[in-house]
Amino acid sequence: xxxxxxxMIPGPTPVPPSVLLSGARPMVNHxxxxxxxxxxxxxxxxxxxxxxxxxxxxxxCSGTGGLEAAVxxxxxxxxxxxxxxxxxxxxxxxxxxxxxxAEVESLSYPYGAAADPKQIQERLAADTGKEIKAVLITQNExxxxxxxxxxxxxxxxxxHGARLIVDGISSLLxxxxxxxxxxxxxxxxxxxxxxxxxxxxxxxxxxxxxKEAMERCTTPRFYLDLRKAKQYLEQGQTPWxxxxxxxxxxxxxxxxxxxxxxxxSFARHARxxxxxxxxxxxxxxxxFAADESRASNAVTSIRRPEGIATADLRKxxxxxxxxxxxxxxxxxxDDIFRIGHLxxxxxxxxxxxxxCLGLALKEMGQAVDPAAGVAAAMxxxxx
Amino acid sequence: xxxxxxxMIPGPTPVPPSVLLSGARPMVNHxxxxxxxxxxxxxxxxxxxxxxxxxxxxxxCSGTGGLEAAVxxxxxxxxxxxxxxxxxxxxxxxxxxxxxxAEVESLSYPYGAAADPKQIQERLAADTGKEIKAVLITQNExxxxxxxxxxxxxxxxxxHGARLIVDGISSLLxxxxxxxxxxxxxxxxxxxxxxxxxxxxxxxxxxxxxKEAMERCTTPRFYLDLRKAKQYLEQGQTPWxxxxxxxxxxxxxxxxxxxxxxxxSFARHARxxxxxxxxxxxxxxxxFAADESRASNAVTSIRRPEGIATADLRKxxxxxxxxxxxxxxxxxxDDIFRIGHLxxxxxxxxxxxxxCLGLALKEMGQAVDPAAGVAAAMxxxxx
Numbered sequence: 001x002x003x004x005x006x007x008m009i010p011g012p013t014p015v016p017p018s019v020l021l022s023g024a025r026p027m028v029n030h031x032x033x034x035x036x037x038x039x040x041x042x043x044x045x046x047x048x049x050x051x052x053x054x055x056x057x058x059x060x061c062s063g064t065g066g067l068e069a070a071v072x073x074x075x076x077x078x079x080x081x082x083x084x085x086x087x088x089x090x091x092x093x094x095x096x097x098x099x100x101x102a103e104v105e106s107l108s109y110p111y112g113a114a115a116d117p118k119q120i121q122e123r124l125a126a127d128t129g130k131e132i133k134a135v136l137i138t139q140n141e142x143x144x145x146x147x148x149x150x151x152x153x154x155x156x157x158x159x160h161g162a163r164l165i166v167d168g169i170s171s172l173l174x175x176x177x178x179x180x181x182x183x184x185x186x187x188x189x190x191x192x193x194x195x196x197x198x199x200x201x202x203x204x205x206x207x208x209x210x211k212e213a214m215e216r217c218t219t220p221r222f223y224l225d226l227r228k229a230k231q232y233l234e235q236g237q238t239p240w241x242x243x244x245x246x247x248x249x250x251x252x253x254x255x256x257x258x259x260x261x262x263x264x265s266f267a268r269h270a271r272x273x274x275x276x277x278x279x280x281x282x283x284x285x286x287x288f289a290a291d292e293s294r295a296s297n298a299v300t301s302i303r304r305p306e307g308i309a310t311a312d313l314r315k316x317x318x319x320x321x322x323x324x325x326x327x328x329x330x331x332x333x334d335d336i337f338r339i340g341h342l343x344x345x346x347x348x349x350x351x352x353x354x355x356c357l358g359l360a361l362k363e364m365g366q367a368v369d370p371a372a373g374v375a376a377a378m379x380x381x382x383x
Numbered sequence: 384x385x386x387x388x389x390x391m392i393p394g395p396t397p398v399p400p401s402v403l404l405s406g407a408r409p410m411v412n413h414x415x416x417x418x419x420x421x422x423x424x425x426x427x428x429x430x431x432x433x434x435x436x437x438x439x440x441x442x443x444c445s446g447t448g449g450l451e452a453a454v455x456x457x458x459x460x461x462x463x464x465x466x467x468x469x470x471x472x473x474x475x476x477x478x479x480x481x482x483x484x485a486e487v488e489s490l491s492y493p494y495g496a497a498a499d500p501k502q503i504q505e506r507l508a509a510d511t512g513k514e515i516k517a518v519l520i521t522q523n524e525x526x527x528x529x530x531x532x533x534x535x536x537x538x539x540x541x542x543h544g545a546r547l548i549v550d551g552i553s554s555l556l557x558x559x560x561x562x563x564x565x566x567x568x569x570x571x572x573x574x575x576x577x578x579x580x581x582x583x584x585x586x587x588x589x590x591x592x593x594k595e596a597m598e599r600c601t602t603p604r605f606y607l608d609l610r611k612a613k614q615y616l617e618q619g620q621t622p623w624x625x626x627x628x629x630x631x632x633x634x635x636x637x638x639x640x641x642x643x644x645x646x647x648s649f650a651r652h653a654r655x656x657x658x659x660x661x662x663x664x665x666x667x668x669x670x671f672a673a674d675e676s677r678a679s680n681a682v683t684s685i686r687r688p689e690g691i692a693t694a695d696l697r698k699x700x701x702x703x704x705x706x707x708x709x710x711x712x713x714x715x716x717d718d719i720f721r722i723g724h725l726x727x728x729x730x731x732x733x734x735x736x737x738x739c740l741g742l743a744l745k746e747m748g749q750a751v752d753p754a755a756g757v758a759a760a761m762x763x764x765x766x
Contacts (some may be wrong), residue, residue: 002409002411003408003409004415005409005411007409007410007411007412011413011624012410012411012413012627013410013622014409014410015409015410020406020407020408020409021407023403023406023407023581023628024403024404024406024407025386025403026385026386026388026390026397026398026403027390027395027396027397027398027581028385028388028390028395028707029392029395029707029709030395030582031417032701032707034385050755060443060444060445060448060582060583060627061443061444061448061606062443062606062623062624063624064605064606064622064623064639065443065444065606065624068605068606096605099603099604099605100603100605101603107451113724139527165567174487176633190624192410192624198406198410198626198628199413199443199625199627200443200583200625200626200627200628200629207534220481220482220483220484221482222447222451222479222483223444223445223447223451223607224606239447240446240447240448241394241395241443241445241446241573241575241582242445242582242583243581243582243583243626243629244395244581244582244583245406245581245628246583246626268637297597318415324411324412324415328654358714
């Protein structure tokens with residue numbers, strides 16, 4: 001029964017029932033007074049989440065549309081960008097930049113590793129001619145479950161002077177992300193992650209450096225033109241008809257988010273991730289993150305045990321236990337499985353997922369104490 | 384009270400309560416089996432609505448994103464396009480084509496008029512070198528309430544050989560639109576119009592001629608790349624995380640649409656439009672459409688009466704009677720008001736809107752029998 005499923009994938013994530021229902025209101029005029037008030041409230045709330053004093057825009061598109069908006073508004077054909085990639089989504093951002101004519105230099109790391117800030121600093125220091133105009137990086141690489149240290153990398157890029165374009169699609173709210181303090185110029189986030197609302201919106205925050213680049217940028221753009229978004233937001237509108245129900249849902253989700261508080265949200269995600277990692281290890285599994293200190297607080301990637309196909313494990317978990325987890329993506333598609341723990345999720349869901357994972361592994365012939373995962377996770381939180 | 388509003392604008396349109404609630408289901412994996420079944424069902428339903436045997440894709444974006452998809456996938460920089468525009472949305476399609484480097488020749492008509500098929504035929508006949516690669520046209524021009532005769536224009540363009548790219552955003556289901564029979568190569572529709580679902584999705588149908596152009600097209604594109612949409616649809620997926628609740632809503636709305644039947648839907652919209660026009664005229668108002676036989680079945684544009692500001696009329700209708708109507712757009716913003724009558728709407732809503740319009744006009748000092756509009760509309764349907 002689909003409705004009984006426990007959705008433990010790194011997005012879309014479960015939506016709180018009250019937020020689900022807030023999308024079911026009667027339709028309104030998207031250029032009327034109700035929307036103007038809602039847009040103003042949502043924008044103010046988003047700025048607090050992005051930890052920025054600058055601008056935040058709501059776009060009707062998937063996260064990938066937001067990445068495209070970041071590129072086509074601030075990077076001109078022929079400009080050089082340094083892509084720092086640690087997985088599928090870092091690669092995607094680089095591909096988008098190449099598609100629109102940027103000259104992209106790649107600094108890529110093996111899947112499972114985080115970017116080395118020292119190497120980034122060395123590369124930027126060597127760029128004495130300031131040819132690198134932008135650095136492209138993912139804060140939380142959803143495909144591998146590894147995150148980059150933007151508190152360290154951000155200031156390095158700012159010192160060099162390049163613009164820092166950050167894919168924060170799955171990181172915002174699941175981990176600290178201080179746009180202004182850390183020197184990020186463009187940050188993209190997605191609705192269907194820790195914001196606890198359905199997919200269909202993305203949020204793009206830009207500071208004054210990025211806005212200055214927007215004005216100069218020669219890349220053609222129309223639907224995703226942030227200059228138009230800025231102009232219409234001043235009247236509490238979007239340039240094109242937005243996904244109205246999702247904006248209602250954003251408004252209500254932001255109230256839940258503010259009630260919890262950013263620091264509590266980061267701490268909760270850290271706690272749930274620690275529980276998941278401890279549980280996986282206690283079940284004899286190996287984490288995919290090369291360095292556990294850089295393992296994601298939004299999603300945990302786990303190597304499939306020898307003799308078990310990822311697809312079979314996922315199918316058993318789904319069909320027998322109604323727990324939905326993800327496989328890998330890209331070249332590691334079949335090598336790992338992933339447990340998402342971001343957004344509307346707490347200790348009980350982690351325990352449920354680890355318990356069913358233990359049962360499934362035993363059923364698939366692994367020599368494992370199926371309760372060991374749950375017990376280890378409980379120990380993390382004082383059990 | 385916003386919830387009591389009667390929304391009579393040309394989109395977003397009211398959503399049936401059962402469809403509203405079908406978006407409030409618990410979230411699912413967008414790459415799981417539930418979505419694959421739903422995507423297949425929705426795609427089949429959309430093809431029936433587009434009256435095409437070819438491909439239809441669901442994109443997560445506003446209608447303008449769909450227009451951009453039509454352009455960037457089939458029109459290459461430097462290719463010549465003939466823009467036939469009768470209003471704001473025709474102009475927008477031309478602007479998008481210019482933005483992405485097409486050489487656009489404009490055949491523009493005064494706002495309120497429809498395009499003259501004979502002039503289009505003459506222009507195409509003069510293009511003996513077949514330099515015109517595409518014709519861009521709006522079926523229903525939402526900004527003026529006038530529609531173009533695509534049953535006549537379509538075959539003319541096909542005979543010339545140019546591709547016909549049609550903005551059908553507000554026309555599909557509100558009027559006949561035979562993609563295959565009339566020779567349309569790309570047709571774009573929006574969710575928030577006669578499909579009766581919220582904004583956030585658009586639908587783009589392409590035939591083999593358009594697909595061949597897609598393969599050759601050199602315009603850079605990523606988020607809106609229909610080649611990727613096609614590739615993923617074969618697995619029942621979208622390339623990027625879609626607005627899942629809107630696709631559930633589409634699935635349920637398509638059931639309502641199929642239960643009514645296309646011909647009944649066209650007839651209902653024609654009937655409601657005739658009621659609205661008759662009612663407006665009986666209230667002493669002047670239709671904006673230069674030729675009533677080309678007035679839209681989706682939205683009726685009415686000149687503001689002398690001495691009344693459009694904004695004041697709209698405000699009184701909204702604040703006192705909870706009836707929401709639209710003003711004009713672009714250069715005729717303050718000259719007209721518009722009553723939308725597409726999607727989830729019937730005779731009773733037309734009568735209610737015309738009755739409140741009569742009351743408002745009288746209150747604003749017009750010498751008018753306030754009940755005359757309702758009576759005239761009733762006479763249209765045998766009252």
